[in-house]
Amino acid sequence: MDIPRIFTISESAHRIxxxxxxEKFATLGAALRxxxxxxxxxxxxxxxxxxxxxxxxxxxTGAGIDMSQLFFAQAKRRAEELGVTDLVKFIHADAVGYIAEEKVHVAACVGATWIGGGVAGTIELLAKSLGVGGIILIGEPYWLRAPATEDVAKGCGAGAISDFFTLPQLLSFFDDLSxxxxEMVLADQEGWDRYEAAKWLTMRRWLETNPHDxxxxxxxxxxxxxxxxxxAYTREYLGWGVFALMAR
Incomplete structure (x- = not known):
């Protein structure tokens, strides 16, 4: 069980x-009180x-579930580095359908809503682990402006324009789900650059040591x-944010 190897190669040096x-995660943690x-x-x-x-x-305290063997191992090492192994645990597993044994105060899926088949399904899944008055966190892309063509959407890594909402549409969609x-904390261009551009040096170094792979x-x-x-595409058209939700 693992994610496609292209990701564990290109993002092997990423912490996020x-x-x-x-800084954005620090802002979000403070905002959630x-x-x-x-x-x-x-x-x-x-x-x-x-x-x-x-x-x-x-x-x-908390538990993290991820199906990447590499990222799971990195998470365990990070907990050791920060001295929080008594507070958090990480489980190498497929998060699809995962429900916590004990109700939690915050249930999060930050950037992996395929786990629930999309935003609505992921919210429904997270709600099954959430205690009364708890908060759901959803990390999701959105269009900074709607692409004019499907080719532009595909250039951004989407399958189609309909894969993502604009920010007002996404907020309205949460409202429609009651x-x-x-709260919300949105990524900025510096965050996008660090996420995307950091892959390039990682891939170059990997190619130098694995030319015959x-x-x-x-x-x-x-x-x-x-x-x-x-x-040309992602940097110009795609936003990303984490949204804190509470059921009515």
Whole structure:
């Protein structure tokens, strides 16, 4: 069980596998008014940066679920580095359908809503682990402006324009699901640059040490095309944010 290898190669040096920075996660943790002992569930927890830093800074406890063997191992090491192994645990598993044994104060899926088949399904899944009065966190892309053509959408990594909402549409969609949006923290261009551009050096170093790997040609093609594609499409059209929701 693992994610496609292209991601574990290109993002192997990342601590955060989305356009957030450590500062943005700190802002979000403060905005949520986290308190010691609060329980957090993080589906698709990646390398564990959100859980580990919040445990260090706020004394929360939590569990992160991720199917990447590499990111799971990195999350465990990060917990050890920050001295929070008594507060957080990480589980190597498929987060699809995962429900916490004990109700949590915050149930999160930050950038992996495919786990629930989309935003609505992921919210429905997270709600099954949430205690009364708890908060759901959804990390999701949105269009800064709607692409004029489907080709532009595909250049941004979407399958179609309809894959994402604009920001007002996304907030309205949460309203339609009978959730109040009680906080949001949005990525900025610096966060996008750090997330995307950091992959390029990682891929280049990997190619230098793995020239005969079966994936080398694909990595080479991606490294060649990604800077221009990112600058022309993702950087111009795609936003990303984490949205805090409470059921009415």
């Amino acid at each position: 596998h989305n356009p957030f920075t450590s 986290l308190e010691p002992g609060m329980r957090i569930l993080d589906l698709g927890s990646g390398s564990g940066e959100m859980l580990c830093t919040w445990a260090r800074d706020h004394g929360v 959730y109040d949006v009680v 079966a994936l080398a040609n694909e990595i080479r093609a991606k490294l060649t095309s990604e800077p221009t594609r990112y600058a």
